[in-house]
Amino acid sequence: MDISAVDLWQRYQEWLYFHSGLGLYLDISRMRFDDAFVAKMQPEFERAFVQMAELERGAIANPDENRMVGHYWLRNPDLAPTPELKQDIIQTLEAIEAFVAKVHSGEIHPPNQPKFTDVLSIGIGGSALGPEFVAEALEPDQAPMKIHFIDNSDPTGIDKVVKSLEDRLSSTLVIIISKSGGTPETRNGMLEIEYAFTQRNLNFAQQAIAITGVDSNLDRHAKSQGWLATFPMEDWVGGRTSELSAVGLLPAALQGIDIREMLAGAKEMDIATRTPNLKDNPAALLALSWYFAGNGRGEKDMVVLPYKDSLLLFSRYLQQLVMESLGKEKDLDGNIVYQGIAVYGNKGSTDQHAYVQQLREGVPNFFMTLIEVLEDRQGPSMEIEPNVTCGDYLSGFLMGTRAALFENGRDSITLTIPQVNPRTVGALIALYERAVGLYAFLVNINAYHQPGVEAGKKAAASILALQKQVLAVLHQETAPLSLEAIAAKAGASDQIEIVYKILRHLAANDRGVVLQGDFAKPSSLTAMISAS
Numbered sequence: 001m002d003i004s005a006v007d008l009w010q011r012y013q014e015w016l017y018f019h020s021g022l023g024l025y026l027d028i029s030r031m032r033f034d035d036a037f038v039a040k041m042q043p044e045f046e047r048a049f050v051q052m053a054e055l056e057r058g059a060i061a062n063p064d065e066n067r068m069v070g071h072y073w074l075r076n077p078d079l080a081p082t083p084e085l086k087q088d089i090i091q092t093l094e095a096i097e098a099f100v101a102k103v104h105s106g107e108i109h110p111p112n113q114p115k116f117t118d119v120l121s122i123g124i125g126g127s128a129l130g131p132e133f134v135a136e137a138l139e140p141d142q143a144p145m146k147i148h149f150i151d152n153s154d155p156t157g158i159d160k161v162v163k164s165l166e167d168r169l170s171s172t173l174v175i176i177i178s179k180s181g182g183t184p185e186t187r188n189g190m191l192e193i194e195y196a197f198t199q200r201n202l203n204f205a206q207q208a209i210a211i212t213g214v215d216s217n218l219d220r221h222a223k224s225q226g227w228l229a230t231f232p233m234e235d236w237v238g239g240r241t242s243e244l245s246a247v248g249l250l251p252a253a254l255q256g257i258d259i260r261e262m263l264a265g266a267k268e269m270d271i272a273t274r275t276p277n278l279k280d281n282p283a284a285l286l287a288l289s290w291y292f293a294g295n296g297r298g299e300k301d302m303v304v305l306p307y308k309d310s311l312l313l314f315s316r317y318l319q320q321l322v323m324e325s326l327g328k329e330k331d332l333d334g335n336i337v338y339q340g341i342a343v344y345g346n347k348g349s350t351d352q353h354a355y356v357q358q359l360r361e362g363v364p365n366f367f368m369t370l371i372e373v374l375e376d377r378q379g380p381s382m383e384i385e386p387n388v389t390c391g392d393y394l395s396g397f398l399m400g401t402r403a404a405l406f407e408n409g410r411d412s413i414t415l416t417i418p419q420v421n422p423r424t425v426g427a428l429i430a431l432y433e434r435a436v437g438l439y440a441f442l443v444n445i446n447a448y449h450q451p452g453v454e455a456g457k458k459a460a461a462s463i464l465a466l467q468k469q470v471l472a473v474l475h476q477e478t479a480p481l482s483l484e485a486i487a488a489k490a491g492a493s494d495q496i497e498i499v500y501k502i503l504r505h506l507a508a509n510d511r512g513v514v515l516q517g518d519f520a521k522p523s524s525l526t527a528m529i530s531a532s
């Protein structure tokens, strides 16, 4: 499509979406679809709008897990399918606010300290990415509490957090977030921090709270240990759509972020994205663009570049939301489809000095989403050059990248918000949640399960079970054994490579295992339990 500047300006105006309440613009004019494509997609969208309305009314939209999908109810409890669910949502929100007020006032405080000073949030995936994104985007200058995260089973990462908190560990409120209440990384983080508390004679239970599914292992553990509080994570809220449940709201409120405004922004966006009319529905416009870019098969990656440092983690947040929702082997009819859209990005203009070279000139396997924030900063800016500020440069870089990409046949979407604030962040979250939901209906997949992740978890569990067997074998021997012999004795002859890697890891960590031989030739190695 070779288009003149005048026609492009026309196309821009024809496709521009503007939400006056939020001051949000969506521009898909630089996606090169034509009218025939839109006409072809129209009936597909009509179907998707009907399916979406059913989902919001409480239909089982996650057939595998036999669950409703209710994150939309969180910001408008009146939509909940039963009065009980509505009441639960309202009560949880009120409980969060009451708890946070007591923490901020010092009514709830750690033993021997007048107030909690810090929050340590331990969780992974959907139980971390939303709170991390929001903390980075919205942390107030004078936050009443500073937040820290553990979102991995990496001992060095955990040590770093503990070290940074050291003197304030005694006034740190620890939140363990896990819907299932059984995710190993989160459990490990909890045990490590509990240990750090014990070593310092601190009482973990009196500084801990849990956000988890009712009656999960974590819920029972927290209650039996007398933790400060527990907050529910409803089974109809998926991890990656949980930012506006207790998972995201409690940490945000503790940091002094206005969570009612986040909910209000999301609610306003939900209303806009419920419109069953393609051109008036920003989520449908996004889904249309994604479908066009990747042929409805994810053939192109979604690069997300917010031109605002505080939105740095948005692409990481979207990576889970989009890829865990859309990355599926089978469609709803059981056909093999290998669906998905790969998402990556950090921020502009920083990334222009990294990989944008390839985007402009290299393999054209992506489409871009540029996120623009109209307000440069609060207060006036100095002039870098006559009549030019730093923010003008950032804006110029964004427009320049958009133009340079388009010139070279690379499509882009531009999303513009007036400011990064709780309302616009809530709206962004809601916009992408709905776009993912609509796109999933278009390509006929279940966006609300994650069977692929389970396979990795099971494999990891079997490796740890094998490690125990390997150690048991070694403890029965006094002479060094070859890897082959160890694997055979552990009943895992077909797993010799894993046995080797387990032993190499144990040997590298003073775990009582000695490996000897030529390290360039693993088959020459022998292992034994060290003498000491």
Ligand SMILES: O=P(O)(O)OC[C@H]1O[C@](O)(CO)[C@@H](O)[C@@H]1O
Binding pocket: 124, 125, 126, 127, 177, 178, 179, 180, 181, 182, 183, 186, 239, 240, 324, 450, 453, 454
């Ligand atoms: O909140 P949980 O149950 O600990 O799960 C954390 C994350 O793990 C996953 O289940 C994938 O392993 C995500 O979907 C989820 O957000």
